[in-house]
Amino acid sequence: MSKNKNTEQKIFEAATELFIEKGVDRTSVRDIATKAGINLALMNYYFRSKENLFDAIFANLVKKNTKDLIKIMDSDLELNDKISQYVSTYIDILIENPLLVSFFMAILHRSREKITEMDVIHNLYGREKFTQQILDEGKKGTIKKTDPSHFYVDMISMITFPFAIKPLIMDKNELNEADFMEFIAYRKIHITQMLKDSIKPCP
Amino acid sequence: MSKNKNTEQKIFEAATELFIEKGVDRTSVRDIATKAGINLALMNYYFRSKENLFDAIFANLVKKNTKDLIKIMDSDLELNDKISQYVSTYIDILIENPLLVSFFMAILHRSREKITEMDVIHNLYGREKFTQQILDEGKKGTIKKTDPSHFYVDMISMITFPFAIKPLIMDKNELNEADFMEFIAYRKIHITQMLKDSIKPCP
DNA sequence: TATTGTTTTAAACTAAATTTTAAACATAAA
DNA sequence: TTTATGTTTAAAATTTAGTTTAAAACAATA
Incomplete structure (x- = not known):
């Protein structure tokens, strides 16, 4: 024991x-x-088997790496702050483990079925409270009327995708590891800005 | 014969x-x-071998699916039109073959080395002329001063990533195949708008 | 028709991976 | 101490996959 x-x-x-x-x-x-x-x-x-071991590992990875993000999404933060914190925290997580996105994408291709079965989706994608917030503020006019599902996709696309194509970005721009981290660090500000601009109420 | x-x-x-x-x-x-x-x-x-066959297939897939995009990027189109056409054409290509992104991501995880060796990068990522255009217009003031490498990453992230997580999007939003296509069709307009807004000259 | 080169087939080979079985070992409860 | 239980090891069986071989079938042409 x-x-x-x-x-x-x-x-x-x-x-x-x-x-x-x-x-x-x-x-x-x-x-x-x-x-x-x-x-x-x-x-x-x-x-019991390799596949079984993998299932356990995958579930654990999802849980471990989405915990903080879920907390932010479900919090009572004001929309703008929520976006900033989400972007920043997500990128920090991926800086810690840069292969995570690439690995996750590979799994999504390897075993699509499994992922929809598991509760991955509800952890990773489209939390209820955040969705409501976007709809409400759109109605109130504090932001532009926005489709939450597209906003969500925009956000995670811009955050995660660069990690998936890290070798391409590094090679094309002739970046070393440190340069890439700088590139990513800049994206925190850049993405936040872009997302906020996209929902700014019309003039 | x-x-x-x-x-x-x-x-x-x-x-x-x-x-x-x-x-x-x-x-x-x-x-x-x-x-x-x-x-x-x-x-x-x-x-000669399975790996050899794969190399041939991969090279062919890249070439076949980037041909039209390269043509647009290297054309003399005005920047705004170039963006619209690029987004629209890229999404059309992926609608034709929705597994392509997912497959490509899996390969990028499976064999990073191979991809940097091949000329994939120069086909897929950051064409010279387009980069120049962004820099020039930034200088002229017809658009906001913009880092082309980030702009490029934003663009391909928002275009391709949704296809990689297609099962998640469908499951979460309870979409069938047709619904998903509608979702994607809307993104053509949405992404183009977002990108153009992000480089609009400051007021 | 004989010769030569190409294409196809079936079977064998090799290597490696996963899984199973049974035995050895250690620990703690009866 | 003995028994029972959980843990570890070693060895063998099974399965799977990539590659190779050798011979047959086919086609073209001299």
């Missing part, structure tokens, strides 16, 4: 890193066992 | 469809052979 949690955790963590770095299908159970420093069969003892 | 091109083509087309639909690593050579209605060994006869 002492080493139990330990080994399970070691497998979980090793697999998480490898899946994100190399992709699920290009990571073998042997890779995982080696990296975790455990015997091959232990993966099967703790998780 | 008669059936030659035929078989090669059949393999190429079957593999293209399967790769896009299921992903490269989840498509076996046997799948390809079955779908193409040919013998297993023929894949190796015509293309």
Whole structure:
């Protein structure tokens, strides 16, 4: 019962890193066992199969990385502040783990079915309260009448997509790692500005 | 010499469809052979290996799907028209083949190295003439001073990303295939508007 | 018709991955 | 101490996938 949690955790963590770095299908159970420093069969003892292990890991990644964002979306913040905080926090999360978007996109292609089954959607996409806020303020006239679903898509597109095409951006603009981080840092201001401008009430 | 091109083509087309639909690593050579209605060994006869076949297919997909976009970017169109046409044409291409973005993202995760080696970048991302145009007009004051690399990223993010998360959008908003197409059609206008607004000269 | 080159087929080979089984080990409860 | 339970290891079985081989079928032409 002492080493139990330990080994399970070691497998979980090793697999998480490898899946994100190399992709699920290009990571073998042997890779995982080696990296975790455990015997091959232990993966099967703790998780029933590779696919099962992956499900657990994926669910955990979603939960872990959306927690703060959900809190912001569901908060009582004023709309403008909510947008600023959301953009900034989301980008910070992705700076911490730059492969996350790319990995997530790959999974979305690998197993579309799974994702709609899981509660991923409700974590990642279109929180009720935020949607209401946009509709309400549109009615009141404090912002332009705006379709929340498009606003949401605009927002996460501009935040996340650059991470997915990071190698292209770096290569094209001849950026090193530090330059790219600067590029991303600038986007915090840039995206926030653009989003706010897009809903400014008509003159 | 008669059936030659035929078989090669059949393999190429079957593999293209399967790769896009299921992903490269989840498509076996046997799948390809079955779908193409040919013998297993023929894949190796015509293309030397699976990876080789994939390289050919990927290069072809990039070339085929960026041709029209490059033409627009390198044209003498006035900036505003160029943006409209680019957005509209790009979205039309993706409507034709909605899995393309998702597939491309998966490849970008699967084999980052390959993509920077190939000339993909120069096709897909940041054409010289367009960049110059933004800089020039910024100087002249016909548009706000704008960083072309960010403008470019904004543009392709908002155009392509929704296709990558298509299952999420459909599920969350309870859209069927037709609804989604309507959603996308609206984005043509919406994105164009947003981009133009973002570079409008300051009042 | 004989020769040559190309295309196709079926079967075999190789390597590697996943999964299963059973035995060894350790710990703690009876 | 013995028994039971959970954990770990080692080895073997099974499955899957990519590639190769060798021979047959076919087509063209000399």
